[in-house]
Amino acid sequence: MKVGALARSVGPLVGLIFVWVLFAVLNGGSFVQWSNQRLMLTQTAVVGTAAIGATLIIIAGGIDLSVGSTIALGTVVVGLLLDAGEPPLVAALGGIGAAMVCGLIIGTLVIGRLGGALTVIAGAILTGWLWARLGAPMPAAVGAGAVAATGLALLVRRFDARLPLAPFIVTLGMWGALRGLAKGLADNGQVHPPDATWVGGLLDRATVLPTGVWMFLGLALITGAALRYTRFGRHVYAIGSNEQTARLCGVRVERTKVWIYILGIGCAGLAALMQFSYLKAGDPTTAEGYELKVIAAVVIGGASLSGGEGTIRGTIIGALIMTVVDSGCTHLGIDNWVQEIVTGAMIVAAVALDRIRHRRAT
Structure with a gap:
């Protein structure tokens, strides 16, 4: 293994060990207690799960700036x-499906x-209208919407001119559109369902490790x-x-890209x-700023914003590094704005190191 590849693979793990030991020494016993370790794993689950999907997108040379809005919309859909x-x-x-539809768009x-x-x-x-206005069962409404969309797609296929758009522009637009849609569906408030027992227990801290953490780890393995x-x-x-080379090698680039966004944003x-399990409510204002956290986890974990590089293992380590830094700073009484500066600095440093490595390779 080349030195650069070895550093990219081992570097994030070394960084995680370093920051954990640093805060363990500075904070003393409270930081290393199992209750705090479990809390950090629970806090990592949400951002880490979204970051797994973002890893697929970034490896393929894309970007997703709508992840926070997608999460907010998903909580509202689940609540409704x-x-x-x-x-x-x-x-x-329904919440996961709504996100996958956003990915398809x-x-x-x-x-x-x-x-x-x-x-x-x-x-x-059409799906929303059939369910909300006519009282159709959700599976039937989804089926009718899918059939209608497929029929329309077949009709417009011949007249659908190709006009590729930059992922940055598309997801930036969806960032605002999905946040606005979430607020509209929730009528500018929160959705508090009367019974959210099963969904609300995914991040229940009463267990050794919450179900949501196991789901997060299972998704990472798969x-x-x-x-x-x-x-x-x-x-x-x-x-x-190299997208052009991939196309020449027989890769169905357009179809694969669509599936990457469906699965990535589905995460x-x-x-x-x-x-939703954490909030016990659908909140259209939640997850603001998660775009930064998710991209930071992927980049700190060794992925390249230029595409073609990255691993799920690195992303998980990157997410854990951010959680450890946040938890350590909180235990030390450091203000939240300082933590945000540290997060931004880590992103800049990770991208700078990636650029330096690519320049040396060429």
């Missing part, structure tokens, strides 16, 4: 479904299929294995390394489920 008497499983799947816009994005939006609107051992994973790296839907 529970408040309407839907079973917890349906509510959970973003993916189709990124590859330049404006007509495709509009058909997805039309299907989502996604890491998929990136390393499957054809889809190889295609993700190939697209991020934000799972993070929304965990965030």
Whole structure:
């Protein structure tokens, strides 16, 4: 293994050990207690879950600036479904599904299929109308919306001109649109369902490790294995390394990109489920600033914003580093604004080191 690759692989782990030992020495016994370690793992679960999805997107050369808004929208959808008497499983799947639909819209816009994005939006609107206005069961409403969107897509396919858009622009626009949609659905307030027992217990601290943490770790294992051992994973790296070369090698770049955004932003839907568990309510203002935290976790973990590099293991370590720094600063009584400065400095340092490494390699 080359020195640069070794440093990129081991560096984040060394950094995690360093900051943990540093705060353990500075804070004394309270920091190293199991209750605090469990709390840090619980706090990492939400950001880490969203960061796993962002890793897929960044490795493929994209970016997602809408993750915080997606999480907020997901909590509102879960809250509305529970408040309407839907079973917890349906509510959970509804929150994740809403995020995946957002990913589908973003993916189709990124590859330049404006007509495709509009058909997805039309299907989502029809689904909401059938469920909210006509009282149709959620599975039936989703099915009808999917059929309608598919039919419209077939009709406009021949007339859908290609107009690829930069992921930065698309997700920046969706950042505002999804936040506004969440506020509109929640009527500028919070959604407090009467019974959120199952969903609300995902991050219950009464257990040794909350269910949400196990879900987070399981997702990390599955996604890491998929990136390393499957054809889809190889295609993700190939697209991020050189999109034109990947296309010449037979990779269906456009289709793969859409799936990357569906799955990547779908992870934000799972993070929304965990965030709802923590809040016990759907909150359209939650997760503000999570875009910075998620991107920081991925970049600090060794991924390159240029694409083609990154691992799930590194992302998890990056998320843990941020949690340890936040927890350590809190134990020391350091103000929150200082923690934000530290987070920003870590991102700049990680990107600078990545640029230096690439310059030396060329």
